[in-house]
Amino acid sequence: MKKEFVVIGLGRFGGSIVKELIELNADVMAIDKSSEKVDDYAGIATQAVTADTTDESVLRSLGIRNFEHVIVAIGENIQASILTTLMLKEIGVKKITVKAQNDYHEKVLRKIGADQVVHPERDMGIRIANNMVSNNILDYLELSEEYSIAEIIANEKLVGFTLVELDVRARYGINIVAIKRDKHILVSPQAIEKIEFEDILIVIGSDADIQRFEKKELH
Structure with missing residues (x-):
């Protein structure tokens, strides 16, 4: 229906x-x-x-x-x-x-x-600003004043490591909830999943933690 x-x-x-x-x-x-x-x-x-x-x-x-x-x-x-x-x-x-x-x-x-x-205009402004500031953040969706979902492209620093080895939850307080790979999306990827070149990581967390991860790991 x-x-x-x-x-x-x-x-x-x-x-x-x-x-x-x-x-x-x-x-x-x-x-x-x-x-x-x-x-x-x-x-x-x-x-x-x-x-x-x-x-x-x-x-x-x-x-x-x-x-x-x-x-x-x-x-x-x-x-x-x-x-x-x-x-x-x-x-x-x-x-x-x-x-x-x-x-x-x-x-x-x-x-x-x-x-x-x-707030379509405000939200679009936030997304565009975040995309311009970082070459690695492809998209940015504000969930609240402090929390967001971001699409982050994996670079050579992350390639070859498993999610359990990266341990971003403990180190940065963010969660990788899915991985876009070519035309496929791995939802709730397993801890043993290895990051491949140009994977897109869909992460959720506070804005401060996402920015900390992006600056520390992707620069």
């Missing part, structure tokens, strides 16, 4: 979510106040609707509460984002993910019941 989503706000962020969800074989109702934007997604989304989502009666008429997950991707209009989230909670939507413009916006969204709040 296909998963069903609603995406409200068809700017760059919301639009990319619609396209990706459709690629993943989900049903998507795409909503925006702009009829031009809705027209752009009429041939992409399962259903595209022009509507004011700050109006509770409009949301009810569209049957939004029957969808399992609603993504509020409204751009610059913080008031519309907050009101829409509030209306979605009022009608009983099970899961609501909202794009926040700043930390204050996030605080308000969490107080009114948003299940998940994302």
Whole structure:
């Protein structure tokens, strides 16, 4: 059975979510106040609707509460984002993910019941900055203010050593949770697994520990 989503706000962020969800074989109702934007997604989304989502009666008429997950991707209009989230909670939507413009916006969204709040611009900035600072960090995903997941490319200093010999958990406080090798991913690799040249290590830990490992072992 296909998963069903609603995406409200068809700017760059919301639009990319619609396209990706459709690629993943989900049903998507795409909503925006702009009829031009809705027209752009009429041939992409399962259903595209022009509507004011700050109006509770409009949301009810569209049957939004029957969808399992609603993504509020409204751009610059913080008031519309907050009101829409509030209306979605009022009608009983099970899961609501909202794009926040700043930390204050996030605080308000969490107080009114948003299940998940994302900062796409801030998070992308963090990822790009970490990629630029290090030649070895391929990607960086912030889990919280202190913890992250990073993709780190193995260099000649690590090649030929097993995970138990590297013992990064004891030495650095990080965990290697998977290894990307060619087109394969080794999930929860065994302690006897040897690192090969250009393996990509997927590590999880505090930002400070990841940076300490990267500087000590990969430079």
